[in-house]
Amino acid sequence: MTDLQIKQALILCYFTTENLDTIDDKTFGEAVTAAQTSGGIAVDGIAGAETVAMLSERVRSIQMNLNKAGNNCPIDGLPGPLTDQAVKAFQHQNGLIEDGMVGTLTESALNQTAISNALFNPDEQVTEHFNMREFQCECGGRYCNGFPVAVNRILIEKLEMVRQFLDIPLVISSGVRCEELNREVGGVWDSYHKLGRAADVLVYESNGYRVDDVADAGEKFGLKTIRYYDQRFVHFQYND
Ligand SMILES: [Zn+2]
Ligand SMILES: [Zn+2]
Known part of the structure; x- marks a missing residue:
């Protein structure tokens, strides 16, 4: 030195x-x-x-x-x-x-x-259809390492139930968000995305389902939803 x-x-x-x-x-x-x-x-x-x-x-x-x-x-x-x-x-x-x-x-x-x-493996296959990476923060390393918080496992398990119930692929457009990304995308300050307890799922009507169908399936398994009809996605969150 x-x-x-x-x-x-x-x-x-x-x-x-x-x-x-x-x-x-x-x-x-x-x-x-x-x-x-x-x-x-x-x-x-x-x-x-x-x-x-x-x-x-x-x-x-x-x-x-x-x-x-x-x-x-x-x-x-x-x-x-x-x-x-x-x-x-x-x-x-x-x-x-x-x-x-x-x-x-x-x-x-x-x-x-x-x-x-x-104890947290970002490449873990959590359920049959969901890998931890699908939920990583979308800031692409600009503000965080992708997982400023761990993803809630029950959220992922419930999404898996929705996925199997509808029998269509579910594409996550936003999972965990760091403070900075949440602000950048105009998320509410107390967003469940910041807690690792929310995920937005894109709805492709070509799969035969509309926003309401996908959201209803989530509610059936105990997830709270916000329905974005214009942008065609459903915000799912697990509150408990
Ligand atoms: Zn981030
Ligand atoms: Zn959301």
Whole structure:
């Protein structure tokens, strides 16, 4: 690590909250001391080999969790613009202050997301006819990683029942939405799409069904509906 990277690592790992351009020798020494204390290594306030190795390990572990949370930064143990961007993007997605520092709040949110994502497989075939990917956020990675929330499984199971009852393919035009996409498409602020509990299904009259037929089938299986006659789609949501 260069001197600059050591300073960046100290900031990233929240051992100092100073800006890069305002870190003076005194703040630097204090941050190194804090890092050494936290890492359980010899405390002398000087960034020697052991301290650098410890910082690098911390940065690497942050980078790994950022990627598990859906970001794409290098896992090299070196702080830099890509890691900084990934931290800020993660903070933005989670409603945290976008300061690029992994303090207590960011760290616990990051750990939680990494753990729950490990249990969530975007390529899972959930039911006979529905794959998780069909429900991913349509922002195409502009604002989120596709699954800012998990899709409600009961919603998918009920859609499968509708699909089998009507015996026609159901095309999902909108599943999960991140905050930004929901705003962009003019969704209501409390949209169930943001909760992973709603899906819009296109209606092709060539299949022999109209909007009402498709919506009625959903209600039969306990889904709430909004019927869009002009745009020919049905909004299904699962409330309970
Ligand atoms: Zn999105
Ligand atoms: Zn909808």
